[in-house]
Amino acid sequence: MRRLLYALLGVLALLVLAALAIVAFNLRGEDKLPDVPAAFSATPAQVERGRYLALAGNCAGCHTTRGGAPYAGGLGIDTPFGTVYASNLTPDESAGIGSWSAAHFWRAMHNGRSKDGRLLYPAFPYPNFTRVSREDSDAIYAYLRTVPPAPAPNTPHKLRFPYDTQAALAVWRALFFSPGGFVPDPAKPAEWNRGAYLVDGLGHCIACHGTRNVLGATEEKLGLAGGPVENWYAPSLNSKREAGVADWDTRHVVALLKNGTSPRGSVMGPMADVVYRSTQHLSEADLQAMAVFLKQLPERAPTAAATAPARRDAGVMARGAKIYDQQCAYCHGDAGQGAEGAYPALAGSRTVKMDSTVNLVQALRHGGFLPSTAGNPRPYGMPPFGHVLDDDGIAAVLTYIRGSWGNNAPPVTQRETMRR
Incomplete structure (x- = not known):
């Protein structure tokens, strides 16, 4: 009887926390949009930049199924809580984001909310994308408006209770997410800061290379300690025993990201797909910046078991x-x-x-x-x-x-x- 009482009290406490979290998030001014969306007219240069940034963020990697229409969604992303399905990003009016404004898209990237204000699941890595600038968000939006519309409806997520509720998402966000932006380190050169923006923001590398807690939140910001992904292991980027590149020549890091192979190593598994869809298409300057940043990640000491x-x-x-x-x-x-x-x-x-x-x-x-x-x-x-x-x-x-x-x-x- 006592155990049942404690269980009921626990459920009640969770409901109270959820209610408070929802109220807190709904009161945040960050989510208020103008009643009349601002007119948006993209230039060819902005569209081309958006195409490049979509490659840098590997957007198609999740939002395009094998053999499916580009950016039409439908890919299932397995999580410990169930399966989350990527949404349709084409400009289709009913199935995609054709009715979205640039502000709606920015809110999704920056705050993790859909057009109707619904909280999005962090399988869409808005904890990283919140660092993407409004200028870059608008460019990606401009590019997505140019891809062929696809009427593919969004697949409903298949998540277990209570993870399938907005209340659970609100609690998760209250605990682990706060909208922000990329803040350059004034003590570092511009090249390092550009690399940090790409690796820690748009490239969302920590989404695979970071460890996660029991609720699925990444536990380290720049530690990139490694973790499971698609039945593979994404090795730590700050360990010389795994995938750290602190002792690599910069040009070898660039070669790995551009070609998938270098004198110091090669990629396979999910990382091969990242190179194929994303990093091989980046400019030499951006790859160099990423390499500079990755080489300067703080190194993890080896464990006693390792020696x-x-x-x-x-x-x-x-x-x-x-x-x-x-x-x-x-x-x-x-x-x-x-x-x-x-x-x-x-x-x-x-x-x-x-x-x-x-x-x-x-x-x-x-x-x-x-x-x-x-x-x-x-x-x-x-x-x-x-x-x-x-x-x-x-x-x-x-x-x-x-x-x-x-x-x-x-x-x-x-x-x-x-x-x-």
Whole structure:
């Protein structure tokens, strides 16, 4: 009886908090729009700039389904709370944003509200887009008005209760979101600030590379500590053991973002799609600025576990060595040396030695493919081996790779190779 009473009191407290949050947000003057929308007339230069900015923000990555009309929405984004579906951004009057004004679009970007004032889910990364300038927001809006209208209706979200309520969103926003803007650091050069604007704002890199709390809010602003995305792991951008580039030559960072590959590494999984759809299309100046910013992220110290010697089972290592010789050595070399310009070296690879083994398992089971870019139009790829190797085989060969040729990473367990 007492537990039931406590549960009821908890629900009542949540409802009170939700009501207070809704009142607080509805009273904010930031959401008031003029009764009569201001006239909007775009110039060709503004439209072209909007096209470029939409690429920088990788808007099509979420708002275009495979084989679907550009920006017509419909892509499902899986979250721990259910599936959120990207909306139609075409200028269709009924299904898209054809009836929206530039102010409506700005409010969505800056405040996370739809045309009717409804709170938007942060799967649309307005916690980052709030830093985008009104000038850039208007340019993106101008460009979207020029794409072909598509009558594709928006797909309703499929979220569990209470996450499917505006009250829950209001509480989330009260806890984790406050509209803002990009504030340049006067102690940093203009190039660094431009990189910060692109990485932390329009590029919303933390949406994948940041850890999230139990309610889905990113826990660090610039820490970019890494996190799960589409059954892959987005590695930390401020750890040399993962995807940090502090010790990289700037031109190698630029090459990675532009071509998908560089002398220091290459991309695959969801990041390959980012390079294909977004970063390969950016100017050299913007890529340089992003590289400068990323190189100066504060470095995370390695954990004690990362430096401890690993212990491996001799039988597992023997089985892994046999699988490697049969399936992997032809491309990656007998000693994991790889082939320059074609197949990456596994000896000394930080991808191989990373604490998270998610990407290794995904690449081995489903294959790993670099994006086709202007600088690397015919990239080499890795075929899938999920039809050849069972979970034990994948664990064995990865354990062997992580424990050979100077690599000293912990063995891979069967649990880590569970089907995804």
